[in-house]
Amino acid sequence: MSYLFYFLPEIFILSVLSFVIVLDLFLKESKKNISYYILQISLIIVFLYLFSLLFQKNISNYELYDISNFTNLFKIFTVLLSIIIFYYSYSYLQRFKIYKSEYFIILIFGLLGMMIMVSANHLLILYLGIELLSLSLYTIIAYNRTSVRSSEAAVKYYILGAMSSGFLLFGISLLYGITGSLLYDEISSVIESMNFNNQDFSTHSIGLIFSLIFILISIAFKFGAAPFHMWIPDVYEGSLTPTTLMISTLPKVAIFVILIKLTSSIFASLEIYWSEMILILAVISVLIGNIIAISQTNIKRMLAYSTIANVGFILLGIYTGPENGYEAALFYTITYTLFTAAVFGLISEINIGDSSLEKIDDLGGLNQKFPLMAVMILIVMLSMIGIPPMLGFYAKFYVIQSLVLSGSTVLAIFAVIMTVIGSFYYLRVIKVIYFDDENTSISPSLYHLISYVFVLTLFLLGIFPNLLSTIISFAIGNL
């Protein structure tokens, strides 16, 4: 039974979930928010437990399940961000009087899926984790089921998601056929033993590359890399703002972790192939994301395309390889995640009349009415462009630096040009906030201390970027 120890956080979360599902049935309508508080508290407990694990010296690895410091740090980050997301979701749902405990229950299922998939050392466990995450995402997108857009987005994502799951399974089965195993370590040692000069390799090479492509495409779909990005704008626009906040942040980090885990273990010896594929995806994503974002008028759609562009940047970082690239890419991912969380959090707290914020133009003259809110959005937008004292600058800097160091100067120039183009749509938000006529129907919710603290923390992190980059070096070192 001692190996149950490895699953302790997951088991704990699952038991709390089961308890809350049953408990919720017996709660009166007015007291349903008790479920929220129980879940929030259990997240904090998990966070503390995971944090204490960091300082334990000798954690041996169970072969199916990886609880190294790397995944542990990932889980700490995810749980921490979940707590913030929960806060935003709760305040949003309460404000629009659409609170149901199921929302949070489903969110936690998604969280559980992510924790399982990053810890997986076995392709089937990975698949189960991804499916658990995806299923809860399908559901949560359709949460606002009276809205046509919401249901449409959920159905689209569900069908396309099913396709991508098919790809993943097909890739896994090819891999199993060639290597005879589903464990990362075994597969990678089998592939490693097929030398490039060896006859054995060339007969299997087509199969291997095909499986690589299928698995990669499935991951690219979840990640939102072009040309597998089509679901992103519709889903972002269709779901509630806190749902968008969740979809645009946590799964990205999880998928990123999967990507670097797979590329550094199973496919380590196929680097020349996957790096080129990732390069293709990266260039298309940066191009499409940045250019289409320019002509968007809906702020969530605009941010959806900006997500695609950012994913492209992350992929550019991964492309340059494990030495410098992974660190840069992880730094970029964390920065992107934090700032996207901040921007969607701020958006979710702004009401336009009785509905939530949709159009960029609705932000007109926010500065005159709510200068502090305007400053927060300003900070976040500047960081997303990559203006120096902000964290976003260092993220872009590290990625471009790793491109230069790996000798792809042309790509670095491309990245810089695309950053300039991308700054247009972020700057437009700032322009609308500061220079346009006042929109009288804006009314932010009254209480947003958490947003301020959150953005201020991000700002301070930007002033001392070394804090974050030290943690990231530590994490990558423990990969």
Added chain:
Amino acid sequence: MSLGISALIILLSPLVGALVLIFYKDKSEIKSSVIANISIFISFIFSLMLFIIFLFNSSTTYNYSNLVWFESNNLIFTFGLLVDSLSVIMSFIVTFISMFVHIYSIGYMKNDKSFNRFLIYTNFFTFSMLVIIFSNNFLQLFIGWELVGLSSYLLIGFWYKKPTAIYANMKAFLVNRVGDIGLLLGVILIFINISSLDYMRFFDSLPDLSNTSISLGSLSFDLLPIIALLLFTGAAAKSAQIPLHFWLPDSMEGPTPISALIHAATMVTAGIFMVARLSPLYDLSAYVLDIILFIGVLTAFLMGLVALVQTDIKRIIAYSTISQLGYMTVSLGASYYSFAIFHLLTHAFFKALLFLCAGSIILKCHHEQSIEKMGGLREVMPYTYYTYLVGALSLVGFPMFSGFFSKDLIIDLFKFHGDYLTYTILISGIFVTTIYTFKIFFKVFFGPNKLKIKKTDQIEHSDVIIIPLLGLAVPSIVIGFALFDSALFNDFFKSSITDSGRLETIYNDFVRSSLSFTLHSFLTFNFLALVSGLILSYILYYKNYQIPKNVTQKLESIIIYVKREYGFTHLSDVFFPRIFNNLSNMLWKKTDVAFLDNFIVNGIANRIRIFSSSLRLIQTGYIYHYAFTMIIGLLILLLFFYNF
């Protein structure tokens, strides 16, 4: 460690004060000024504490540089604190003056709508200045340098609806930009050569660098003098030395407390401070020292003359500031850095005092600034009268006053070393200084009361204006004497400035002690120049002796020439603007509008917009299109890698 923590408190307290004021909802004047004053007061108390500790044991230095700001591959940038005798004495000066100026502002800026903004700026300025003072690397120095430039800009243009203020702050900012480029180039050169920006690393590698040279085409230069010269450009702009001095007189458009704090006592001395801080570098760059000496002598004498022909009370004191900064630069050029810092110290007190007196006079005269229109204020404002007298005597270097110990020391240096040309020029500087200082004194406080200002029952202003005057008058009298034997010549600067050996020689062979130095001074040319200046000033401005017509007519053209600052005014206000206007007009019309805007910027932007709006049509919303795109993507990847 406690040194580091105290320095950190000194540094951060004004910043915290500024931040609190920014986010502070209740904008009442009293509460705002209490917050600002408390934050500065905390800084001052800790500075005073450090200063006293260092008076007893000046050899302790504390250098903390472990806070890594940003690192990437081989680049590491750190923040740190350097606490030694130099930074401690500077922080003492800055917080001391800042504290009294803050108190003074309560009275002076009363009823100003933007009082809160004023306090935020001054607090922020104090913080920026302390960043320079406590920095232990060039990066932090540069950041502080830019921050004080910014706060100076904001404060000169504080009354932003006044066109002259906007003109002045623009001018100050642009001139400082020239210096900043020099400073930045110097810092970059250092970084290229030792790939570190730490002072200590730099000082340690000086012996190696002294053999390095850089080549520009076929020319080859020694590295260190180039660095020293570039850094001095920055210092010259900040400390208003010829030819980058002309922003300072215009900066008097700002509120008078600001002139006292920034443009007399603290910020303008940043250049002097930097050179003293980098004394090991300047010791190794001999001919740069000659240039510095030359510039200093020119500034000290010529700008004194300009002060003589001005009529605006603040402008006279401003030119006097430039001239006094010239004396400090002279001392740097002679590589007696400690004397420069000592003069900086005394000058800060008496010049801030003079400015605050001027502010008090201006306030009483309903914002009239021309001394020709004033008169007879001695009866009306006794406190200002006596404190001005103290400041004036200190400025002209009357024996036993603070300014005497620092200024005469610098002048006597050249007698000691036998450089009689410089000595003569500097002594004539004393003569000029005395005339213009007492010109203000006689014209403002004596003669008929032209503005008909009545004496009121209460003392001339409120306490908040009187207290700073008295508070600054005390050090203007005593601090020179108090620190002469016990600090300056007691190896106070030994651990931070490299000229202690020279100081010892001059003390043993020439100065001997403060008392003998004072007694001796009555028999020198310095005192003669002072007394004759005083007498001349008395005759001209108290007795109002009319100079014969034919002499004035001959003098007229010279006065006009001097008033135009020997052509610098023309250069800065007409010549350069015209050149740049023409150049930028040409660039604007030919290059920018015709080529860049229409063709590149708008052209590309239009293309991208068209591209973008056609590309977004891919997003049809039909799910089978989406699925189709995915399949196409899959096929492309498969085909692309099929060849392997």
